[in-house]
């Protein structure tokens with residue numbers, strides 16, 4: 001007789017459940033790091049572009065969590081990072097999207113990591129907000145951001161959007177804003193696709209020295 005097995009259970013056997021923030025073995029979320037991130041809510045990151053918000057400066061704990069998720073598949077970081085995203089979207093003026101999507105990483109990078117961290121964050125955030133998450137954007141050219149010079153990274157990737165219902169409100173998620181080029185390309189593509197209002201939201205931003213920033217996509 002077939003025994004029903006939750007796919008989540010099988011996944012758990014293979015995934016790294018070490019918290020990228022504190023190194024403890026944890027379940028779906030790390031209470032310690034979640035609390036610590038919540039207490040840093042008072043210092044939102046400044047992003048010098050309209051229509052793009054980021055929750056925190058990219059340093060310390062939030063940086064460890066993003067790096068752990070992105071490069072080591074430490075999924076316990078997702079819930080703590082989504083707390084930051086949710087708070088950032090709901091903070092005044094709150095944005096009420098009809099759809100959530102993400103800025104997809106390059107196919108080569110996705111193959112290398114086996115995970116698109118922006119997609120994971122977008123799906124989890126959409127569940128919190130109670131709206132659908134859809135793959136609306138396709139990346140059409142350009143190498144990954146990592147390893148490119150600053151001038152090349154400022155040019156950023158190109159995206160095209162699926163055709164959208166006119167006037168729909170779309171939230172586009174990414175992990176880190178460095179130069180802002182990726183997020184601006186993504187929000188611009190969604191507007192061209194018919195979106196009435198678009199907000200880009202990232203967990204963190206590196207406003208000070210983008211040329212020195214940790215690798216971004």
Ligand SMILES: [Zn+2]
Pocket residue numbers: 019020021022023024030031032033034
């Ligand atoms: Zn932790």
